[in-house]
Amino acid sequence: MADPSTYRPRPGEIPDSPGVYRFRDDHRRVIYVGKAKSLRQRLSSYFQDLTGLHPRTASMVTTAASVEWTVVSTEVEALQLEYSWIKEYDPRFNVKYRDDKSYPSLAVTMNEEFPRAQVMRGPKRKGVRYFGPYAHAWAIRETVDLLLRVFPVRTCSAGVFKRARDVGRPCLLGYIDKCSAPCTGRVTAEEHRALAEEFCDFMAGRTGAYLRRLEQQMREASEAMEYERAGRLRDDIEALRRALEKNAVVLADATDADLIALAEDELEAAVQIFHVRGGRVRGQRGWVTDRVEHVTTADLVESALQQLYGEERGESVPREVLVPALPEPPEPLAEWLGERRGARVSLRVPQRGDKRDLMVTVQRNAQQALALHKTKRASDLTTRSRALEEITEALALDSAPLRIECFDVSHLQGEDVVASMVVFEDGLARKSEYRRFQIKGFSGQDDIRAMHEVVSRRFRRYLREREKTGEWAVEEPEEDTPTSPRTEDGRPRRFAYPPQLVVVDGGQPQVAAARRAMDELGIDDVAVCGLAKRLEEVWLPGEDDPVILPRSSEGLYLLQRVRDEAHRFAIRYQRGKRSQSIRRGPLDAVPGLGETRKKALLKHFGSVKRLRTATVEEICEVPGVGRRTAETVVAALAGARSAPAVNTATGEILED
Known part of the structure; x- marks a missing residue:
């Protein structure tokens, strides 16, 4: 070093x-x-x-x-x-982009005497018209198969074409009218080239005029009572429309643009690109990259543009490039793209309209691609084993942490303080073992004290269950399965197993609080570490310096996934509790009045305002409400008349 x-x-x-x-x-x-x-x-x-x-x-x-x-x-x-x-x-x-596969395009070899439509990969060739790229070759073949009915251009290889020319007999496509059979002289080279030009024009987006012309010819054939020809034209129009459905119109005008979106976390980023030509999505591609250095979204956009257009020239670079964030400053990159195209290129972030809506779709695809990549990565047994080995080595553990528990504290400005505990076994989430905690009695700003309480409660219950005292925790699991450990009376043993490793969301203070809680209970065979969000540092008890795992480390990826899952579960619980207290009306202060009778009162009178003006006798007419309860309601509403309803989470006045 x-x-x-x-x-x-x-x-x-x-x-x-x-x-x-x-x-x-x-x-x-x-x-x-x-x-x-x-x-x-x-x-x-x-x-x-x-x-x-x-x-x-x-x-x-x-x-x-x-x-x-x-x-x-x-x-x-x-x-x-x-x-x-x-x-x-x-x-x-x-930044390294793992774009290790070549994406197929629909290519028309206009540089040949008899142009051929085919699926083509690899570098661009001079004199060949390209459409795409597409995500799958079968999507190109399906589109071409529909279009061959109207544009019967050659699709056979050079060997098949030569053999058919030698024997003077076309292949099967020529017999079923999906090829104009230039190999046998059925059409001349000029006629076949004109057919290929029409095919390219249609694929380039100039479809409206051609469809209108076919519809006019169909009407003329019908009026001339040439019904067979009119039927063929009708079928041709239907085939073209089905082909257009495979490249659905997403923009109103004939826009040529590439839309680039990113989904990212601290370790990886997924890139998705939609290629729009002639107002239609002609192709899609994407990849996932490791974030091997600390880069912003704008930096990732710049690297992706270099990856995409570094070897492209001419019309392969579109007139518009839409991105989620602009590098600072954007002018050099836009000028570079313009030089690649040979004309001005608009580089911008879409703000409204159809392009903004399509960018949302691209962003959604990027998020799904990243989630799918993480799922595949997490389900790989070899990868999980390597992650556990790296954690064991980095934290100097005696054995691999086959059971990892992670704790996180969540609150909203000190209110509705809750905590979560998630469990990973063999590197996979065990949701039936998840727990949630409600913390009362002190301000939620004191995260250190909250972490100490949560860890203490978890391990106190573990010691009780180990001694089989029959005392149970009040927290409910996210899901309870028949395979969960149970007692003799069938109830789940919720804290029966100790972890090999406890992970806390936080740095040195949170780690010290968790370690102190376990030491007070005599738990000395469980390792503790903390994962700080800012730099993804791993903190150990009593250490002044953190453990830095490589950004590409599978062990860091597993710890991050455990931490993020604990954060998700805590936020979900905290938001649920917040929604319960988001509206506190006058009826909430009436002692002994439950949700059923509150709903009955509001349904009967229509509003709290009308209920305030009601007498005891009128309130007693509501089913389920007795006189004593009616008197309590009247007294409570009279006392609350001068006190407005307040949102306890935000302090907002809800009703005067």
Whole structure:
């Protein structure tokens, strides 16, 4: 591990101009490439105190052994050079996009004498018209199969075409009128090229005029009593409309745009792109990237755009690129995209209208992709085993923590203080073992004291159940299954098993509180750690420095997932309690008046205002309300006449 001060440039050496810089390790391998509007300001930020740097940045500067830079004239030149060097060196500390599959496109080989429609992958070829990319090759084949009825262009390979030309007999598609059979001379090369041009025009979005022309021809054939021809045209129109349904119109105008959305957490980000051509979604692609350094959404957008358009030219770069956040400043990136296209490119964040609505759809797909990726990752037995091994090694545990419990405290400005306990066994959530706690008697701002109480209550109940005293906790599980451990009378044993590891949501103070609670109860065989949100640091009891797990560590990913699940469960419980107290009306203060009779009173009188003017005798007419209760209601409403109803959570006056 190198000391950054050993290779820090001397003052005045770094120019105050745009440029690209490279960090190299002691083997002269490039480990990080970055660009800057001011090289002096950017590089100086790397050589501050290591405790002030993000853990991944600190790891990078201590891995590096030297830094060098290249000065350029503009930020656009810096962006171009940064992309070229990232592609050339593949630095380990740069954001890496796992886009390891090539997405298929519908290609029409207009550079051939007899153009062919086919599924094509890989780099773009000169003279070939591309439509897409699509997520699946079968989606292209289904669309082409529908369009061949109207545009019977060639789809066969060169070998099949040559063989049919030699024997003078077309293939099956020629016999069923899904190919114009240029191989046998049924149409000339010029006629077939015109057919391919119409096919390309239709795929490019110029569909309205062609459909109207077919409908006019169908009407003319019907009026001329050419019913068979009219029927064929009708079927052709239906086939084209079905093909359009597969590429549904999402924008009112003939827009060419790419919409990019991101779903991210501290460790990973999912990228989703919708390719809109001619106002229709022509293709979709996406990938998941590891966030190997601390980057913002705007930084991820910039890297994704470089990934998408770094090797694209011409019309492959659309007129509009819609993103969730703009890099600062956005002009160099927009200028770079314009150079790739050869014309101006609009780079912006959609604010309203159809494009904003479509961006919401893209965002939803990104969230689903990230959730699916996490689910697959969590269900992988090998990955879970590696995660448990990494946690065991990092925390110096005697054995793998097969049962992990995590605690989190939640409140709203000190009100409705609750806590949650979630359980993971073998790296998977065990929801039947989840618990929730209601904390009373002190302000919720004291999270340390709340954490001490929750951990104490959990392990006191464990000791009681171990001694079989028959005392039970009042908290209800999120779900109770027949396989849950039970006592002789059939009730679930809710705190029967101790964990190997307790995780708390927080840093050193929360960890100390949890450890103190267990020490007071004599629990010395359960490990404790805390996961702090800000830098994802792992804290251990009595340690002044945290344990830093690599950002790509499966062990950190598992701890983060446990922590996030505890936070979710606590927030869910806290919001439920808050909704119960969100409206406190005058009837809530009437002693002995339950929900059923409150609803009956409001249904009978229509409002609290009318109920206030009612007499005892009128209230007694309500089913289920006796005279004593009616007198209590009248007295309570009379006393509450001058006191408005208040939302206890926010202090808002609800009724005068």
